[in-house]
Amino acid sequence: MANYDHIRVVYGKVSEVVLNRPEVRNAMSDRTLDEITHAFRNFAMDGELRAVLVRAEGKDFCAGADIEWMKRAGRLPAEQGRRDAERLVDMCQSVEQCPVPVIARVHGNIYGGGLGLVAACDIVLAEAGARMCFSEARLGIIPAVISCFVVPKIGEWAARRYYLTAEVFGMDVARQMGLVHEAAAEVELEPKITAILENIQRNGPNAVREAKALLRKFPGLPFQERVELVLDTLVRLRGSPEGQEGFSAFLEKRKPAWIKTRA
Missing domain, CATH: 1.10.12.10 (Lyase 2-enoyl-coa Hydratase, Chain  A, domain 2)
Structure with a gap:
């Protein structure tokens, strides 16, 4: 079993991947992406695995990309920059292609690249007060890589509004556009997740x-x-x-x- 710095993995028939950098609101760096990819590629080889739960420590599920990393990556030569950006593709693909259901339990703020991770999951439950934002345009870039996973979920129509405005939106909108299946108060969320996992294991x-x-x-x-x-x-x-x-x-x-x- 691998040791990780940016995530924590709990192994079992239902395994967990926990984003574990609350001090930076679980912003994702190149290392974070590589660790998530590594964990999910290992899950793909586990014939006994029934499901994976993705959650996060701290007040926010994910603040998006680590800006220090993004700034460094922006100085790379084009070919190196492309390879660096492929890390996000690899991470989202490893989640989406995981052979068992991947359930995301999200809370707080989920911005930018964090929504790529959410879109790659099969089932998404959120705390009712969570907030989402395709925030990239505020930084002078766009939600490029994650579009491969987000647009099939929300459609071009919703993407036009929320990509172009970088508006923050709540869980009512997230449900309507197809990013979240269900939102509930924190005390109600855990029983709902438990019920989903139990139903999966009955099949x-x-x-x-x-x-x-x-x-x-x-x-x-x-x-x-x-x-x-x-x-x-x-x-x-x-x-x-x-x-x-x-x-x-x-x-x-x-x-x-x-x-x-x-x-």
Whole structure:
């Protein structure tokens, strides 16, 4: 198990990634991005993993990019600067492509690049008082890299307003645009997250992974290729050991085997 400086990882069937630089409001530097990427690439190799919870220490989930790092990166030659910027792509991709559900629990301020991390997660729950902002234009740059993950979630229409104005918005707007699934008071949030994780673990482990993989492939496919994909997937899963166990458990009025062994 790796040791990290900017994040903390709690390992288990439901693992946690905790942003752990509250003294800088969890601003993300190149090191932060590399550590998150490393953690999620390790998760991808864990066949027993059921879900990952992403949360943060301190009063803010993430203030965006570490400005000291961004200033240094701006002085790099173009090719080095490009490689440096790819760190953010790698981080968001490692989260989005994690084979199990990734749930974000966000609070406080979530600005700039922090919204790329949020958009890469599968399920997002927020404290009702949280605030979000695509703040890059205030710094003379744009939400460039994170657009690959944000725009598919919120659409070009919402992006036009909130990219161009860099307005701060609350959780009602975040829900409407598709960045957040649910917002609640802090005392209500933990039971909601627990319920989501329990529901995930009631499902077939492979079925959950297959559902996430299907949703990742689906958007870019022409209709007929979508049809072929869903037919091939259903036929394969109906005949799989997990599918057969699920059918048998239902008919025999018992819990399937995976529930007996879940954490």
